[in-house]
Amino acid sequence: MKIAVVVQRYGQAINGGAELHARYIAEHLARHGQVEVLTTCSTDYVTWRNELEPGVEQVNGVPVRRFKVKHERDPLVFGKRSDRVFEQLHSLGDELDWLDAEGPTSPALIDYITKHASDYDYCLFFSYRYYHAYYGARASRGRAILVPTAERDETIGLSIFQPLFRGVRAIMYNSPEERAMIHAVAGNESVPGVVVGIGSDVPNNPQAARFRQKYNIRGPFAVYVGRIDQNKGCKELFEFFDGYLKDPAGKLSLVLIGNTLLPIPEHKRIRHLGFLDDTDKFEAMAAADALIMPSYYESLSMVALEAWALGRPVLANGKCDVLKGQCLRSNAGLFYETLGEFIGTLEAIEQNRWLAGSLGRNGRQYFKDNYDWPVIERKYLDMFERLKNEVPGPGGDPLPGWFDRRRQDLPAAQDVLAKLPKGPAGRHG
Amino acid sequence: MPDFNVRSDSVNVEQIMEQIRGRIREKRGVDYTEQQIRELAAVKLEKFLDPRGVRSDLLDQFRKAQPAYEPPELPNFAFEDATLFESHRAPIRWIRKLLMPLLKLLFNPNPLIQALNIQSRLNTINAERDARREAARRQMDQLYYELVHNLVVETTRTGIEVKNLKMRVESIASRLEFNERRARALEGAVVYRSTEPDEPRPQRPAPQIPQPRQQPPPRPQQQQPRYTPPQPSYTAPVPVAPPTQTAIAPPAAVTEPPPQAQGAGVPGEGPGQRSRRRRRRRGRRGGGAAATIMGAPGSAQPGSTGAAGTVESVDQMDAIDRIDDDGSPDSEEMHDAAAEQVEQTGIAEADHAASTAEPPAVDQAPVEHAHVEQPRVELVAPLPAAPSATESSSVAPAEPAAAPPPARDPADHDPQ
Numbered sequence: 135m136k137i138a139v140v141v142q143r144y145g146q147a148i149n150g151g152a153e154l155h156a157r158y159i160a161e162h163l164a165r166h167g168q169v170e171v172l173t174t175c176s177t178d179y180v181t182w183r184n185e186l187e188p189g190v191e192q193v194n195g196v197p198v199r200r201f202k203v204k205h206e207r208d209p210l211v212f213g214k215r216s217d218r219v220f221e222q223l224h225s226l227g228d229e230l231d232w233l234d235a236e237g238p239t240s241p242a243l244i245d246y247i248t249k250h251a252s253d254y255d256y257c258l259f260f261s262y263r264y265y266h267a268y269y270g271a272r273a274s275r276g277r278a279i280l281v282p283t284a285e286r287d288e289t290i291g292l293s294i295f296q297p298l299f300r301g302v303r304a305i306m307y308n309s310p311e312e313r314a315m316i317h318a319v320a321g322n323e324s325v326p327g328v329v330v331g332i333g334s335d336v337p338n339n340p341q342a343a344r345f346r347q348k349y350n351i352r353g354p355f356a357v358y359v360g361r362i363d364q365n366k367g368c369k370e371l372f373e374f375f376d377g378y379l380k381d382p383a384g385k386l387s388l389v390l391i392g393n394t395l396l397p398i399p400e401h402k403r404i405r406h407l408g409f410l411d412d413t414d415k416f417e418a419m420a421a422a423d424a425l426i427m428p429s430y431y432e433s434l435s436m437v438a439l440e441a442w443a444l445g446r447p448v449l450a451n452g453k454c455d456v457l458k459g460q461c462l463r464s465n466a467g468l469f470y471e472t473l474g475e476f477i478g479t480l481e482a483i484e485q486n487r488w489l490a491g492s493l494g495r496n497g498r499q500y501f502k503d504n505y506d507w508p509v510i511e512r513k514y515l516d517m518f519e520r521l522k523n524e525v526p527g528p529g530g531d532p533l534p535g536w537f538d539r540r541r542q543d544l545p546a547a548q549d550v551l552a553k554l555p556k557g558p559a560g561r562h563g
Numbered sequence: 564m565p566d567f568n569v570r571s572d573s574v575n576v577e578q579i580m581e582q583i584r585g586r587i588r589e590k591r592g593v594d595y596t597e598q599q600i601r602e603l604a605a606v607k608l609e610k611f612l613d614p615r616g617v618r619s620d621l622l623d624q625f626r627k628a629q630p631a632y633e634p635p636e637l638p639n640f641a642f643e644d645a646t647l648f649e650s651h652r653a654p655i656r657w658i659r660k661l662l663m664p665l666l667k668l669l670f671n672p673n674p675l676i677q678a679l680n681i682q683s684r685l686n687t688i689n690a691e692r693d694a695r696r697e698a699a700r701r702q703m704d705q706l707y708y709e710l711v712h713n714l715v716v717e718t719t720r721t722g723i724e725v726k727n728l729k730m731r732v733e734s735i736a737s738r739l740e741f742n743e744r745r746a747r748a749l750e751g752a753v754v755y756r757s758t759e760p761d762e763p764r765p766q767r768p769a770p771q772i773p774q775p776r777q778q779p780p781p782r783p784q785q786q787q788p789r790y791t792p793p794q795p796s797y798t799a800p801v802p803v804a805p806p807t808q809t810a811i812a813p814p815a816a817v818t819e820p821p822p823q824a825q826g827a828g829v830p831g832e833g834p835g836q837r838s839r840r841r842r843r844r845r846g847r848r849g850g851g852a853a854a855t856i857m858g859a860p861g862s863a864q865p866g867s868t869g870a871a872g873t874v875e876s877v878d879q880m881d882a883i884d885r886i887d888d889d890g891s892p893d894s895e896e897m898h899d900a901a902a903e904q905v906e907q908t909g910i911a912e913a914d915h916a917a918s919t920a921e922p923p924a925v926d927q928a929p930v931e932h933a934h935v936e937q938p939r940v941e942l943v944a945p946l947p948a949a950p951s952a953t954e955s956s957s958v959a960p961a962e963p964a965a966a967p968p969p970a971r972d973p974a975d976h977d978p979q
Binding site for chain 1: 576577584587
């Protein structure tokens with residue numbers, strides 16, 4: 135079995151959610167078959183500048199074939215086209231222009247897929263929103279399996295992606311909420327799909343005491359791991375934690391791990407440690423009383439899964455359907471939507487050891503049952519086996535013609551998004 | 564929020580979240596978002612403004628109803644010196660100019676021209692001023708409306724906050740009340756436990772009926788919880804028993820309350836409060852008595868003037884106790900104030916006596932007097948000389964083993 139993993143960026147130093155997801159999957163599927171990664175020369179998801187050499191290299195024993203990006207992203211053009219397609223009545227041509235402006239535009243990659251698609255049994259496309267997935271899935275002629283990593287943002291409301299969701303052989307969803315959203319927007323219930331998610335290589339025995347000693351952290355604390363950004367809900371987190379600090383009953387500190395795009399509030403109980411390697415990150419999670427996940431938009435929070443794998447409870451933003459659904463299904467995390475709930479839930483985890491311990495145990499079990507690597511690998515292999523016995527479909531709608539591209543009849547993406555069903559999926563997905 | 568009712572291994576997050584939300588509602592009231600506050604304010608505005616037919620989106624309606632102000636075109640005229648003689652017809656203008664000297668010969672038109680010219684300028688100035696005033700007034704109106712709108716929003720927010728604060732105050736008050744009750748209960752228990760061994764036992768009057776030690780009398784208190792207040796302790800003074808007598812007074816005789824004391828407490832007072840109060844007083848008094856017995860500086864010897872004074876103050880205290888017992892409606896504060904006064908008098912007298920009394924030998928200090936159940940009897944009785952150890956054991960209560968060891972008196976410097 136030969137599989138192509140197609141992703142916008144790839145490398146050991148690239149820690150973006152979908153990219154890391156793709157690397158983990160590639161490395162684990164490589165134990166069951168021949169895997170090759172097709173990607174671009176970019177490492178920066180903002181500029182898509184060509185920073186790596188094109189050609190083939192090995193990353194953790196997996197061959198990686200890189201292709202040049204045709205042009206970098208122009209933020210002004212991208213912003214203007216985003217406003218157009220997200221907020222106004224527009225045409226298919228506008229959406230295709232938006233896709234081109236978003237990047238990474240790599241016709242060389244698409245040409246390669248077109249020519250060599252038959253060399254692979256299946257092509258796994260990660261992240262539906264990028265150029266490589268839209269054009270690559272068509273070029274792979276019935277071999278495309280999509281890992282959409284879709285979040286509840288305006289992009290899901292763009293019309294060009296609906297044929298993509300309907301045209302691939304199968305879809306590997308990250309969560310039941312993501313599946314429900316894509317079904318609602320594309321009506322692709324007939325496409326084989328399974329909720330898989332992602333595992334994590336969590337160490338068996340993280341040294342929490344070593345982390346505390348190394349970073350001189352004393353007392354109980356909650357940890358946030360990820361990019362410290364307004365889009366990740368960190369601004370709200372700071373406001374809410376400020377409210378928590380005013381409550382004399384609370385004793386937790388907040389430890390922030392990750393690069394920051396926001397000013398960190400100056401308080402003796404808020405510590406920013408910057409970007410840490412995996413060892414320190416896992417030790418920090420093991421030392422923490424809880425992990426806080428304040429993001430509004432997540433298709434699957436790997437950090438939350440890692441915290442659960444380490445037996446730590448998670449406090450998630452209840453406005454994110456996926457996180458809320460995960461907390462409910464796992465019975466391993468609490469969630470908040472208001473300041474009062476934030477303080478109440480954090481104090482509950484902090485002060486009720488029985489509750490925190492039970493949540494952590496449930497999280498560990500949830501991770502073991504659903505996100506352990508053997509489970510993940512088995513789901514992928516089962517899907518490959520299933521597709522082997524099914525006749526491939528027509529492979530999606532043809533590309534729109536000249537007139538179709540210019541017809542201004544597509545609603546604003548944010549209007550489409552507003553009509554999609556909200557809320558977490560049921561307890562059993 | 565430390566505790567939850569969920570007490571099983573299977574945690575239900577939904578249930579926990581419901582409990583947390585319920586707790587938040589109890590603790591802080593409902594958390595309203597800004598949008599909800601505005602909606603509530605709109606409802607209040609509707610309530611206020613409905614009679615006048617103004618809707619709650621006051622500001623928007625006001626702005627829509629009032630377009631941008633444009634000053635009205637008021638009628639005016641321009642009047643210059645040649646205005647009277649102007650005409651669009653050239654021949655007429657020429658004739659008028661020709662006849663002008665003749666006209667000026669008949670009357671002087673200049674004052675008329677000047678007056679009308681001034682009037683025209685005044686009209687223009689007034690119109691401009693009115694326009695400015697009107698514009699300013701309209702701006703102020705918008706400001707006032709906005710102010711009123713914001714005031715209503717803020718008032719609503721404040722109202723909600725006040726409501727929440729009231730709830731919190733009620734919650735804190737109930738907790739305070741509970742804590743006070745708990746503190747009183749604990750205090751009662753502690754007093755009962757600590758004063759029991761500390762209470763000095765001077766020569767206990769011997770009972771009238773001797774009873775063998777091997778047959779302990781029934782102890783009604785034995786079945787009660789430790790913090791149960793002791794029974795009313797008023798008993799008539801009994802004569803002092805010989806030191807060698809090994810029997811003790813039957814508890815029934817000791818603990819029998821006077822008939823008038825039963826059910827005659829102050830209305831609203833609990834059954835154990837009076838006795839606890841008395842015990843506290845005796846605890847205070849007991850310090851002096853213990854010091855006296857142990858021979859500490861300041862203690863009065865029997866027969867000294869200080870002892871007489873102490874006995875006198877003890878009598879006064881007992882009188883207060885009797886007032887307690889007879890169910891008089893006097894307030895507890897009056898009793899306590901009177902008790903404090905008597906106590907201070909007693910202490911002053913004791914201090915005065917201590918300056919003249921010789922300190923007794925340390926080894927004579929009786930330490931085995933912690934089991935006295937009837938301090939009134941002890942205090943009323945004249946303080947005898949310190950008994951020997953045998954005597955002490957002979958006057959021990961029926962079950963000395965059940966009582967805790969006496970607490971060490973801080974004044975006792977004997978390391979043993």
